[in-house]
Amino acid sequence: MRALRGIRERLGATLGWTWTHRHHVLFGGSLFFLTLLMAWWTLFLKESVDRERADSQQILQLRIENYASVLGHQLVPPQPDVLDSEKNISLLACPDPPDPFTVQLSPHHPTWCLTPSELSISSMDRQYRLRNAMVFGEGALSFLLILVTGLMLYRLLDAEKRASQELQEIWSRVTHEIKTPITGIKALLQTLEKQELSPDELRPLLKLGMREVERQEKLAENLLIGQRLARGFYQLQTSRLELVAFLRNYLEHQVIRIPREQVSSNVGGFETLLVQADPNALRVILDNLVENSVKYSDKKLLLQVFIEELDGAVMIHLKDNGPGFEPSQSRKVFDAYKRLSAELPKGKQGTGMGLHISRRLAVEMGGELTAESAGVGFGATFTLTLRVARSDPGGSSDKEKK
């Protein structure tokens, strides 16, 4: 009974495994069946070639017997040269003991025999070898083709499966990013509906609520820009922009996210800097970089924002004391939907779109966005490079339509 139960369980497990991996089983089975079919076809062709050779030998033998009969009845002795060159048959003194391939010229010349010439035998052999090589060559090539096609198909299916899983993961992340701020705001509104709060209690809650609304707004903006950039119809309004005033104003508004004392900057040391930039795209880039620093900071965040002018370009550096990344990952951080999960603090969510979009926008503005880190635990520096605007007022606006 126990053995029977064991067999049943093993059978059940095998069937279960087969059903779970049914696509692989079906794919592997088809490949195996095709290979078997190919092997059978090759053997069938080889059999045909062998039969053809046997038939040729038999025909030659009949021809020799026929000639032997004709020549054996003639009184004149046979002419070896004519036979060899015209009929591919050799005339020779009959061997002792008799050879199965030789035929006596009976009844008048029994000491002479006919046999296939060397040339006819070697020609038949060469033809046979050639046909055999062709059959096996075709078989091997077909097998190779089946194997390569199967491998390519498998890789294609595998890539499609991974892409589908990745898409599912991306949507799961996006859903998380959408739902989290909504949960907080919903809880805030439900509480306000039921409970009277004093202005002192209410103020910090509204500030937190506002921050979540902004988070939601930025997420929607990133998703929208990401979609437009991917489809190639994002409209960029690049113009002359006074960067110092822009950055001062921008940093002033960051107090909602980072306390003032945690941000240091050298922006105040500059009078004016004119760059070619789209103010909206620049804000989106800075928002994503600051959000990135805030999100992944596992201790008290210290953010340094400093600018420098070098060779007709202005560089904005954002340096944080966050977890950083391996120097080899400095380009990968900009990949779409990429999060360096192994290096970053666990449990941190994000769509993985922010840095990708930011770099695309920087390039669209004629600039660049790069990332640097001395390694995990050493913080990261993001550098946004923008073109300095031409000083002539005539060239103040250069709109680009993508």
Add this chain to the structure above:
Amino acid sequence: MAVVMLVEDEELISTMVEINLKREGFDVVSFGASEPALEYLETGSCDVILLDIMLPGMNGPEALKEIRGRGITTPVLMLTARHDLDLKVGTLESGADDYLTKPFDMEELLARIRVLLRRKD
């Protein structure tokens, strides 16, 4: 008075849940990450644990495993914005008592906490 331990890194959600729990007469101990919560459980106790799944550092399912590994049988209600079936089943099988998907209604959260407390009694 029942003590609810809240482990949630989202500040607004954590603050609002805390306000509502206190209004309903619960005592609340709140943490923004798993590690300090586990440290608290070494000496302190609570009646219900509300545990977010996505947490910085040690995530919710790992913290749950650690809690159950220590032999703590306090009811645990998992909170998350993700609704993957595997995740739900996985956390319930690892010892969670209930599961609530964000965005949740505050009333539903309170009702589920009461159910867990009744079951515990």
